[in-house]
Amino acid sequence: MTITITAFERSPDGGKGLARDTRVRWALEEVGQSYEVRFVSFQAIKEPAHLALHPFGQIPTYEERGLVLFETGAIVLHIAQRHAGLLPDDADARARAIAWMFAALSTVEPPILELANAKFLESDKPWSKERLPLVMDRIRGRVKQLSVRMDDANWLDGAFSAGDLMMVSVLLRLRSSGILDEYPNLAAYVARGEARPAYRRAFDAQRAANTGL
Numbered sequence: 001m002t003i004t005i006t007a008f009e010r011s012p013d014g015g016k017g018l019a020r021d022t023r024v025r026w027a028l029e030e031v032g033q034s035y036e037v038r039f040v041s042f043q044a045i046k047e048p049a050h051l052a053l054h055p056f057g058q059i060p061t062y063e064e065r066g067l068v069l070f071e072t073g074a075i076v077l078h079i080a081q082r083h084a085g086l087l088p089d090d091a092d093a094r095a096r097a098i099a100w101m102f103a104a105l106s107t108v109e110p111p112i113l114e115l116a117n118a119k120f121l122e123s124d125k126p127w128s129k130e131r132l133p134l135v136m137d138r139i140r141g142r143v144k145q146l147s148v149r150m151d152d153a154n155w156l157d158g159a160f161s162a163g164d165l166m167m168v169s170v171l172l173r174l175r176s177s178g179i180l181d182e183y184p185n186l187a188a189y190v191a192r193g194e195a196r197p198a199y200r201r202a203f204d205a206q207r208a209a210n211t212g213l
């Protein structure tokens with residue numbers, strides 16, 4: 001069975017692992033599935049061939065036999081449901097791990113994405129300097145709630161799961177803002193995720209693709 005994902009031929013972050021193919025690579029590494037990567041340009045993702053795979057013209061996509069998926073939440077959930085290693089066997093624990101995946105994507109990620117918009121897309125606007133602290137405080141609000149919930153736990157709910165994979169992937173985007181360091185338990189949580197051998201393999205693969213290193 002060949003799995004093919006798409007990734008940028010040149011990621012805007014230059015291989016820092018922030019493009020969303022990294023989380024899919026990480027999930028595949030966690031469950032021991034090999035995969036191929038089709039590299040696409042910013043122009044190609046808006047063209048009909050890619051739009052047939054991804055209606056919104058984004059990466060990553062996931063192809064496996066006749067199945068085509070887009071949205072990292074759906075892709076990681078599919079991988080986690082098909083292969084052992086990312087979801088607990090117990091039905092209730094499994095449901096909770098999936099809830100954490102949704103929390104990462106629909107509650108924690110949106111304010112973090114706003115920061116990227118504020119910094120990169122709106123920096124030339126006259127109101128951008130005034131808006132930035134508001135955006136940062138909205139992130140702090142969310143992240144603090146997560147920090148309180150996690151307390152000194154290693155992972156969100158017992159053993160490492162797809163919920164952690166998604167939450168760590170989302171929080172990683174905060175590193176350059178300094179906000180993560182304000183919450184030492186979350187900084188340690190992210191570092192634990194990054195230390196996983198599967199994450200290292202995924203990170204190294206995307207970096208090699210972007211830098212040749």
Ligand SMILES: N[C@@H](CCC(=O)N[C@@H](CS)C(=O)NCC(=O)O)C(=O)O
Nearest residue numbers: 019020057058059060070071072073
């Ligand atoms: N919600 C989507 C977001 C995908 C996304 O924003 N991908 C970015 C790269 S990390 C992209 O393709 N950006 C180019 C664009 O939107 O034109 C997911 O989780 O898969």
